Amino acid sequence: MGETFAGGNHITGYKELSKDKQIIEMPIPSRVAIPLSQHTGIICEPMVKESQLVRVGTKIGQGQGLISSSVHASISGKVTKITDYNHPVLGVCKAVIIDSDGQDELEPGVGVALARNIKLFSKEQLLEIIKNAGIVGLGGAAFPTQVKLNPPKPVEFLIINGAECEPYLSCDFRIMLERSQDILKGVSVVQQILNVRKVLIGVEDDKQEAIKALRNKIAELKLDFAVVGLKTKYPQGAEKQLIKALLDREVPPGKLPFDVGVVVLNVGTVLAVGEAVFLNKPLYERVVTVTGKILKNPANLKVRLGTRFSELINFCGGIKGQCEKIIMGGPMMGIAQCTDDVPVIKGTSGILLLSKSQTAGFAEQPCIRCGRCVDICPMRMLPYLLSQYGQTGHYQKADGLNVKDCMECGACVYICPAKRRILEHIRLLKTVLK
Amino acid sequence: MTQEDTKIIVESSPHLRSEESIPRIMWTVALCLIPSGVMSMLVFGPATVWIIISAVLGAVITELISCRLRKKPLTLMDGSAVLTGILLAYNLPPQSPLWMAFLGGSVAIFLGKVLFGGLGFNIFNPALIGRVFLMASFPQLMTRWPAPFGIDAATAPTPLAVFKDGFANTNILTQTEIINYSYSDLFLGLRGGCIGEACILALLLGAAYLVYKQYITLEVPLSFIGTVGIFSWIFSGSGFFKGDFLIHVLSGGLILGAFYMATDYVTGPITKKGKLVFGVGCGLITCLIRLWGGYPEGVSYAILLMNVVTPLIDRFTVPKRFGEVR
Amino acid sequence: MNRIILGILTLSGLGFGFGLLLAWMSKKFHVEVDRRIMKISEILPGVNCGACGLAGCSGFAEALVNNAVNINACVACSGENKKAILEILGVQADETSTDAGQIAVMHCGGGMKCKDRFLYRGLKDCLIAAQTIGGHKACKYGCLGQGNCVAVCPFGAIVILENKTPQVSTQLCRGCKKCVAACPRKIISMMYVKKKVYIKCVSREKAADKARKCKASCIACGKCVKECSQGAIAINDNLAQINYETCVGCQKCVAVCPTKVIAVI
Incomplete structure (x- = not known):
C-alpha cells in the first residue's frame, strides 16, 4: 500500500489506451501557431517581425516582469503573421504564426550536448539558463519554473511529482520509463539550485514499471533519491495532497508549498530543466498523450509547440464515429475546446476526445445528502452545502465555508449520484465572493 | 471542423462522471431487501406479499399524483417511492389489512416526503413516518402478532413484548426461558414480529452487499447496534452488567432499522463522525424506550428523534479545514 | 351536565380575564408610532x-x-x-x-442572429458561461442569454424572448439598476425614457468581423450619422453612439439602419 492522504477515491483510469505506446516523434508540421502567453503571468512581447526568418530555438517572445517566461520558435521557417489565434486556455491570444521551410534548422548552439559540470555553476547562473529556456511547470498550471526554484526562504525537501493521477493521461509515465536517466540529471540540477538534501520522487503504485526504472537508474548512478510508491487515487498528484501523502505536512490555506519547506516539480519539468542545462535546449517541444476511445490509434507523441490539435488527431489515425468533446488535459481538470484548430502549448499534457455516449448530459437532481462529496473532498470542504448555496443564490451564507480552498479537482462532481454541477456552483461562489 | 461547427460541446471540467446514480442506489437497496421478504413469506405465509405490494402501490400512486399536481417531472423511476413502500411494509405486522398497508404507504410519501418538497428535502424517514402514523391510528391492528408458521392465525406476542412483561416479574430465572426462543431461532427469524424485521440472516446478507458496494457505511449500524448491546448488557438484567444483550440485538426491528433506515442518506448526518454520534444516539433512545418506555419496541421512534437532531450534528461535525492548525 | 357548564364557565372566565389584561397592557405600554x-x-x-x-x-x-x-x-x-x-x-x-424616468435598456440584439462558437452545456448562469473559454457566442461583447438579469429583477420586468434576446418591459421596469450590476458583459445601461432611441450593439470589433458573426450588429455604415439632423450620432471604435445632449428623439435614424440596430423604447 502506497503513501496517501485522507479523501480522494479511485477513478477508473483508462490509461491502458495509451500506456504501452512508446513515445513517437511527430513529423515537423508545415505551420505552427505559437501563442505568446503559455504560462501563468504577463503575456510575452514579440521579438520577431512578420516575414522574419527563424530557426528552431530562436527566442520569439520575451517574458515581461518577474512572473513570466519566454517562448521560442519550434520549427525553422518564416514568420508569416503575428495575430490573434485560438488558445486552449484563454480562448483567443496573440500568437506568432511560422511557416516551415522544411529544413528544421537549429539555432546555433541549441541541442549540442554539453559536458557541463554543474557543480561549477552558481545558483543564479542555472536559474538564468532555465529562464532563458522558457521552462514552466509542465503539469498543467504552467507556472514559470525559475520563480518556483527561487523561493524566498530555504526549503528542506524537493518532491518530484510523477503521480499522474488524471485518468487517460500517460505522458509522464512514458517519460519516466524511457527518459529516466535524463529526468534524474534534471533532478540533480534542481537539487543543486535549491540546495536540498532530501529528494522524493512520488509515483502512483499502478506504475510499477516506472518506479522500477527510476530505482534502477538511481542505483546505477549512485544517487541519493527516494522513489516512493503512492496509492493510486485521484487527486494524488495535486501539490498539497502530494506533500501530505509523502511528508504528512499540510500546506496552510492561502500558502504555498515552500511555507512548509517543500518545492514540488513535475517530472516533465525536471526533464526540461535537464535538457536546458545539458543540451542547451529551450522548451520548444513536449510529450503529449493523444487518447480517447474514439481515436483510432491513441499515442504518446513528442510534439513541437504550436502544432495544431487537428494534426495530432490525424497523425493518430483520426476519429471513428462522432466526436463531441475535445479536451486539453485529462478528463478531470482538462479544458474543453470548441475547435480542433488550437495549438499545443507548454501546459498541454494530453488531448482527449470523447464520443457522444461519453458526454451524455445529466439532469441535475436535488442533493440526497449521501455525503460522498464530503468523504472524497481532498481539501476537507463541504461541497454539498456549497453547491446548495450556489444554486439557490445564498452567496453570503457560503462565506464562512472556505470556498477559496477549493482547487477545482472535480472529485465531488465525479462521485455525485445526483449528478449535481457542484464545481460550477463553487466557481460561481468564488466569482461572486471575490 | 470549422469554428462554426456547433456539434462540439463545451462544458467545464470534470468531464468524467461515475456510474453511480440515485436510481441505481435506490433500486439496489430495494433489491437487497428481497431476501428478507422471501423469508417472511416462508415464515408468516404468502399473504405478506400482498401487504408488501399494497404498501408499495400506496407509495407509488401517491408519488405519481403528487408529481402531476406539482407539475414536476415524474420521479417514480428513481426508485425512492418503491423503497419507501417496501420499508414500510417490512415494519407492519404480518396480518395487517391490505387497506392499512396502502394507506400507510400513501401517508409515508405524502406526509414524509412530498410536503417537504420531495426527495432530498425531507427531514424524517418517510417509511417511519408512515409506520408511526399507523401506530397512532390503528394501535390494535399494529400490535397483532401471529406465531411463526401459524396455521390458524393464532396470535403470539413478540419476544420483546414477552420480555417487557417478564422484566417486571423479577422472579424469573433466565431470560431465554422467558421468551421461549433460542438465539438461532431469533437469528433465522423464526419468531413473531413485523414482516421484514425477523430474519437477521437475510437482512445481513443484503446489508453486506450494500457495504461492499459502498452504498452504506458501517458507522451508523455498528454504533447503533453496539450501543444497544452495551446498554442492555448493563441495564436489562436483574443487576448491573447481567443483561442478556444478544436478545436485545437479535429481536425487534434493530437490524432492519440500523442497516436500512438509520443509514438513510437524506435524514442522517453527512460526516463519518456525525454518523457515529447519530448511531449512538439512536441506540440510547431505543434502549430507553425498550427498558423503561411504554412501548416494547423503540427503534422507529429512536431514528425519528435522531432525524430531528441531524442538522445539529452536522453543524458540530464539520471536518477540520485542510492545513489549518488548531 | 354540571361538569360541562363548569368547563364552559371556567374557559370563558379565563378568556375574559386575559382579554382584559391584554387590553390594559396595550394601553399601558403603548408606543407612539408616526x-x-x-x-x-x-x-x-x-x-x-x-x-x-x-x-x-x-x-x-x-x-x-x-x-x-x-x-x-x-x-x-x-x-x-x-x-x-x-x-x-x-x-x-x-x-x-x-422625475425618475430612467429604465434599463439592453444594448445587444444578437440572440439567435449571433452565431454560436460551440454548444454550451453547463450552469444556466451568465458568469459561468462567460468563464467557459470566453463564452459560447461568436461575439465576445454580446449577450450570453443565460438570464442573470431575469433572475435578479425584483419587478419581473425582464424576459428572454423566443429569439434568445433579453427584453426590458417599459411598463414594469422601475430602474433599480440591479440588472446593470448582474450582467457580466455590461450590455445593460440606464437611460431616460423620453430619449426614445438607443443602440442595440456593444461590439467594438471590426465591422467586417461583426457582420460575419452577428446579423444584428452595428456594422458602422454611417447611414444614421448622415440621417441625423442634429448631428447627435457619431461612430467611435466601429460603433454608433448617440449623444443624448443633442438628440431630440425624432427617430429618423431608426428607419435607415440596415441591421435594425437602433431601437425605440
Missing part, C-alpha cells in the same frame, strides 16, 4: 429592491419621515406615488423631485 410611516409604506412599491440602500421599503419610509433621505433615492416608485408621498410629508412637490 402614522405617516404606515401610510407611506402603503404607497411605496413594497418589493424591497434595496436600490435606496436602506433596509427594505419600511426602512425607507422611516428615513423619509425622519428627513434622512431624498425621495428620489427610490427608483421603483412612480411619479404620481412620489407626489402622494410628498403630500403626506407636507412638502411641496415640484417637477424635479418626482
Whole structure:
C-alpha cells in the first residue's frame, strides 16, 4: 500500500489506451501557431517581425516582469503573421504564426550536448539558463519554473511529482520509463539550485514499471533519491495532497508549498530543466498523450509547440464515429475546446476526445445528502452545502465555508449520484465572493 | 471542423462522471431487501406479499399524483417511492389489512416526503413516518402478532413484548426461558414480529452487499447496534452488567432499522463522525424506550428523534479545514 | 351536565380575564408610532429592491419621515406615488423631485442572429458561461442569454424572448439598476425614457468581423450619422453612439439602419 492522504477515491483510469505506446516523434508540421502567453503571468512581447526568418530555438517572445517566461520558435521557417489565434486556455491570444521551410534548422548552439559540470555553476547562473529556456511547470498550471526554484526562504525537501493521477493521461509515465536517466540529471540540477538534501520522487503504485526504472537508474548512478510508491487515487498528484501523502505536512490555506519547506516539480519539468542545462535546449517541444476511445490509434507523441490539435488527431489515425468533446488535459481538470484548430502549448499534457455516449448530459437532481462529496473532498470542504448555496443564490451564507480552498479537482462532481454541477456552483461562489 | 461547427460541446471540467446514480442506489437497496421478504413469506405465509405490494402501490400512486399536481417531472423511476413502500411494509405486522398497508404507504410519501418538497428535502424517514402514523391510528391492528408458521392465525406476542412483561416479574430465572426462543431461532427469524424485521440472516446478507458496494457505511449500524448491546448488557438484567444483550440485538426491528433506515442518506448526518454520534444516539433512545418506555419496541421512534437532531450534528461535525492548525 | 357548564364557565372566565389584561397592557405600554410611516409604506412599491440602500421599503419610509433621505433615492416608485408621498410629508412637490424616468435598456440584439462558437452545456448562469473559454457566442461583447438579469429583477420586468434576446418591459421596469450590476458583459445601461432611441450593439470589433458573426450588429455604415439632423450620432471604435445632449428623439435614424440596430423604447 502506497503513501496517501485522507479523501480522494479511485477513478477508473483508462490509461491502458495509451500506456504501452512508446513515445513517437511527430513529423515537423508545415505551420505552427505559437501563442505568446503559455504560462501563468504577463503575456510575452514579440521579438520577431512578420516575414522574419527563424530557426528552431530562436527566442520569439520575451517574458515581461518577474512572473513570466519566454517562448521560442519550434520549427525553422518564416514568420508569416503575428495575430490573434485560438488558445486552449484563454480562448483567443496573440500568437506568432511560422511557416516551415522544411529544413528544421537549429539555432546555433541549441541541442549540442554539453559536458557541463554543474557543480561549477552558481545558483543564479542555472536559474538564468532555465529562464532563458522558457521552462514552466509542465503539469498543467504552467507556472514559470525559475520563480518556483527561487523561493524566498530555504526549503528542506524537493518532491518530484510523477503521480499522474488524471485518468487517460500517460505522458509522464512514458517519460519516466524511457527518459529516466535524463529526468534524474534534471533532478540533480534542481537539487543543486535549491540546495536540498532530501529528494522524493512520488509515483502512483499502478506504475510499477516506472518506479522500477527510476530505482534502477538511481542505483546505477549512485544517487541519493527516494522513489516512493503512492496509492493510486485521484487527486494524488495535486501539490498539497502530494506533500501530505509523502511528508504528512499540510500546506496552510492561502500558502504555498515552500511555507512548509517543500518545492514540488513535475517530472516533465525536471526533464526540461535537464535538457536546458545539458543540451542547451529551450522548451520548444513536449510529450503529449493523444487518447480517447474514439481515436483510432491513441499515442504518446513528442510534439513541437504550436502544432495544431487537428494534426495530432490525424497523425493518430483520426476519429471513428462522432466526436463531441475535445479536451486539453485529462478528463478531470482538462479544458474543453470548441475547435480542433488550437495549438499545443507548454501546459498541454494530453488531448482527449470523447464520443457522444461519453458526454451524455445529466439532469441535475436535488442533493440526497449521501455525503460522498464530503468523504472524497481532498481539501476537507463541504461541497454539498456549497453547491446548495450556489444554486439557490445564498452567496453570503457560503462565506464562512472556505470556498477559496477549493482547487477545482472535480472529485465531488465525479462521485455525485445526483449528478449535481457542484464545481460550477463553487466557481460561481468564488466569482461572486471575490 | 470549422469554428462554426456547433456539434462540439463545451462544458467545464470534470468531464468524467461515475456510474453511480440515485436510481441505481435506490433500486439496489430495494433489491437487497428481497431476501428478507422471501423469508417472511416462508415464515408468516404468502399473504405478506400482498401487504408488501399494497404498501408499495400506496407509495407509488401517491408519488405519481403528487408529481402531476406539482407539475414536476415524474420521479417514480428513481426508485425512492418503491423503497419507501417496501420499508414500510417490512415494519407492519404480518396480518395487517391490505387497506392499512396502502394507506400507510400513501401517508409515508405524502406526509414524509412530498410536503417537504420531495426527495432530498425531507427531514424524517418517510417509511417511519408512515409506520408511526399507523401506530397512532390503528394501535390494535399494529400490535397483532401471529406465531411463526401459524396455521390458524393464532396470535403470539413478540419476544420483546414477552420480555417487557417478564422484566417486571423479577422472579424469573433466565431470560431465554422467558421468551421461549433460542438465539438461532431469533437469528433465522423464526419468531413473531413485523414482516421484514425477523430474519437477521437475510437482512445481513443484503446489508453486506450494500457495504461492499459502498452504498452504506458501517458507522451508523455498528454504533447503533453496539450501543444497544452495551446498554442492555448493563441495564436489562436483574443487576448491573447481567443483561442478556444478544436478545436485545437479535429481536425487534434493530437490524432492519440500523442497516436500512438509520443509514438513510437524506435524514442522517453527512460526516463519518456525525454518523457515529447519530448511531449512538439512536441506540440510547431505543434502549430507553425498550427498558423503561411504554412501548416494547423503540427503534422507529429512536431514528425519528435522531432525524430531528441531524442538522445539529452536522453543524458540530464539520471536518477540520485542510492545513489549518488548531 | 354540571361538569360541562363548569368547563364552559371556567374557559370563558379565563378568556375574559386575559382579554382584559391584554387590553390594559396595550394601553399601558403603548408606543407612539408616526402614522405617516404606515401610510407611506402603503404607497411605496413594497418589493424591497434595496436600490435606496436602506433596509427594505419600511426602512425607507422611516428615513423619509425622519428627513434622512431624498425621495428620489427610490427608483421603483412612480411619479404620481412620489407626489402622494410628498403630500403626506407636507412638502411641496415640484417637477424635479418626482422625475425618475430612467429604465434599463439592453444594448445587444444578437440572440439567435449571433452565431454560436460551440454548444454550451453547463450552469444556466451568465458568469459561468462567460468563464467557459470566453463564452459560447461568436461575439465576445454580446449577450450570453443565460438570464442573470431575469433572475435578479425584483419587478419581473425582464424576459428572454423566443429569439434568445433579453427584453426590458417599459411598463414594469422601475430602474433599480440591479440588472446593470448582474450582467457580466455590461450590455445593460440606464437611460431616460423620453430619449426614445438607443443602440442595440456593444461590439467594438471590426465591422467586417461583426457582420460575419452577428446579423444584428452595428456594422458602422454611417447611414444614421448622415440621417441625423442634429448631428447627435457619431461612430467611435466601429460603433454608433448617440449623444443624448443633442438628440431630440425624432427617430429618423431608426428607419435607415440596415441591421435594425437602433431601437425605440
